[in-house]
Amino acid sequence: MAFTIGSAYDYYLKTYGSQQTSRYDSHRKEDLRNTVNKIKILNKESPLYKFKLSGDVQKYAIDIKESARNIKNVVASFSESEAGIAAAFDKKIATSSNPEAATAQYIGDSSSLTTNDGFELEILQLASPQTNVGNFLKRDDYDFLPGSYSFDLNMNSNSYEFQYNINVGDTNGDVLHKLARLVNNAHIGLKGDVLNGSSDMISLRLESKQTGLSPRETSIFKIVADNTPESRQAMEILGIDAVAAMAENSSFLLNGTKHNSYSNTFTINNTFSVTLNNTTPKNEPVKIGFKPGSEAVTDDVQSLVDSFNSIIEMAESHSGMPSSNEKLLKDMGNVAKTFSSALTPLGLSVSDKGMISVDRTRLTESVVSKDADQNLGVLNRFKDAIGRKADEASLDPMNYVKKVLVTYKNPNSSKNFVCPYITSVYSGMMVDRIC
Numbered sequence: 066m067a068f069t070i071g072s073a074y075d076y077y078l079k080t081y082g083s084q085q086t087s088r089y090d091s092h093r094k095e096d097l098r099n100t101v102n103k104i105k106i107l108n109k110e111s112p113l114y115k116f117k118l119s120g121d122v123q124k125y126a127i128d129i130k131e132s133a134r135n136i137k138n139v140v141a142s143f144s145e146s147e148a149g150i151a152a153a154f155d156k157k158i159a160t161s162s163n164p165e166a167a168t169a170q171y172i173g174d175s176s177s178l179t180t181n182d183g184f185e186l187e188i189l190q191l192a193s194p195q196t197n198v199g200n201f202l203k204r205d206d207y208d209f210l211p212g213s214y215s216f217d218l219n220m221n222s223n224s225y226e227f228q229y230n231i232n233v234g235d236t237n238g239d240v241l242h243k244l245a246r247l248v249n250n251a252h253i254g255l256k257g258d259v260l261n262g263s264s265d266m267i268s269l270r271l272e273s274k275q276t277g278l279s280p281r282e283t284s285i286f287k288i289v290a291d292n293t294p295e296s297r298q299a300m301e302i303l304g305i306d307a308v309a310a311m312a313e314n315s316s317f318l319l320n321g322t323k324h325n326s327y328s329n330t331f332t333i334n335n336t337f338s339v340t341l342n343n344t345t346p347k348n349e350p351v352k353i354g355f356k357p358g359s360e361a362v363t364d365d366v367q368s369l370v371d372s373f374n375s376i377i378e379m380a381e382s383h384s385g386m387p388s389s390n391e392k393l394l395k396d397m398g399n400v401a402k403t404f405s406s407a408l409t410p411l412g413l414s415v416s417d418k419g420m421i422s423v424d425r426t427r428l429t430e431s432v433v434s435k436d437a438d439q440n441l442g443v444l445n446r447f448k449d450a451i452g453r454k455a456d457e458a459s460l461d462p463m464n465y466v467k468k469v470l471v472t473y474k475n476p477n478s479s480k481n482f483v484c485p486y487i488t489s490v491y492s493g494m495m496v497d498r499i500c
Contacts (some may be wrong), residue, residue: 076124081131103460114468121388122466128383129393129462132376133455139372140452143365149445150365158361159183159337162352166343168482169353173336183354184320184333188345192276192315192329195285200304201266202237209240214299215291216306218253221282224251226291231299241269244303254287269305277314277327285312317339318350359433363425366444370413370421373401373451376458377419380465393458393465394419400450407443 093198107500143150159169167186202208215228231240238259245257254275260268273285290300300306314325319333329341337353358363380394398419401408405415412427431440458465 076127107461121386125383125388125466126462128379129458129465132379133458136139136372136376136451136455137459139369140448140455143369143448149274150362150441150448158356160354160356163345166345167351168340168342170338171336172338174239183352185352187318187350187352188341188343189318190313190316190344191341192327193310193313194273194276195308196310196314197288197305197307198260198272199269200302201262201268204238204265204267205236208302209235209299212295214296216300217291218295219287219289220285225251225411241267242267269303271305273312276312276329278312284308305476317341341422358387359429363429364434366428367423369448369451376422381418388466390465390467396454400454404447404450408447411443
């Protein structure tokens with residue numbers, strides 16, 4: 066079956082559409098001009114190919130493009146400084162002694178630091194939302210009469226009127242799910258869902274996305290039935306105007322001093338972003354500090370290796386399939402094998418297929434040893450080699466799929482012109498059928 070353009074975009078959106086955009090995905094004019102020039106040179110010298118119309122071909126090309134983009138972004142993040150990977154020594158990366166209780170991210174800069182000692186958090190209470198839970202009703206019973214009903218939902222800054230209809234044959238389950246959808250589709254900061262109880266009993270639960278209350282607030286939302294006998298009776302059956310749990314603020318000790326916050330995520334001195342995940346036992350605070358520079362380097366190398374291994378795994382998964390010419394697996398694997406002898410002393414072991422495993426202890430030791438400059442030089446050269454190969458794959462992902470040669474460019478001609486055929490194959494997913 067033909068894999069149409071629509072199918073290609075559908076696969077892309079389902080597989081990669083939810084990924085966050087990196088700041089390295091945006092480029093300056095000179096970067097884009099450089100890419101265009103590379104494509105021109107590539108197309109000018111490339112033979113003309115035709116590709117089989119196959120969903121596997123297009124999926125593979127998309128996988129290659131996205132995997133290469135991921136590697137390029139990782140490499141770009143290490144290339145902003147002339148020091149390359151060694152620049153991680155200057156990074157300030159927050160760490161938590163108990164991530165299950167609290168995590169932290171350093172959001173300041175080195176100039177804003179007055180101490181490297183960090184701080185201690187004893188978490189007394191998490192911030193919580195307001196929750197209303199209605200009466201439990203028999204799922205398949207008919208407690209609501211057909212008709213039109215409404216209720217008001219009052220929040221601190223706005224009021225909303227919800228109108229709903231109950232049709233002949235609507236069960237309690239139908240009504241509660243209808244109301245949950247009604248609230249969710251309104252996008253007003255409330256989440257509705259249906260709770261399952263015992264003996265086929267169900268209830269409607271409404272929960273605020275906001276947590277905590279200011280001193281001036283008594284609730285986040287209130288539900289009031291419309292002033293008609295029918296709506297008041299329906300509300301008595303629903304019971305969603307009853308508050309099951311009031312919103313509460315988080316409470317914690319910061320270096321022994323008590324503080325409160327409306328949310329479980331807050332900033333400290335515009336330097337740390339802290340997220341509370343759980344309470345802590347008394348006198349067992351979470352210590353928030355900084356990772357040593359050597360660990361930051363190890364983390365960066367690990368992220369580089371992870372992105373490299375992911376493209377090897379992807380290429381291997383397509384190996385032997387009609388879509389693959391196995392060139393990607395060989396090219397990327399050869400990059401790792403070329404550096405194998407230099408990487409092994411640093412704790413990076415290369416398998417026969419080119420996959421890399423990291424001994425973090427040995428790697429950390431290698432970047433603080435007397436040979437640290439030499440070892441970091443190896444890592445930077447390996448990083449650059451991966452980046453170049455990923456750039457090639459990104460420019461022409463169709464180079465790594467099976468294809469049929471139609472004609473070579475005349476090697477003796479000085480008048481070979483740029484042909485947009487190669488890039489148009491990927492950009493528009495216009496894959497031609499072999500005759």
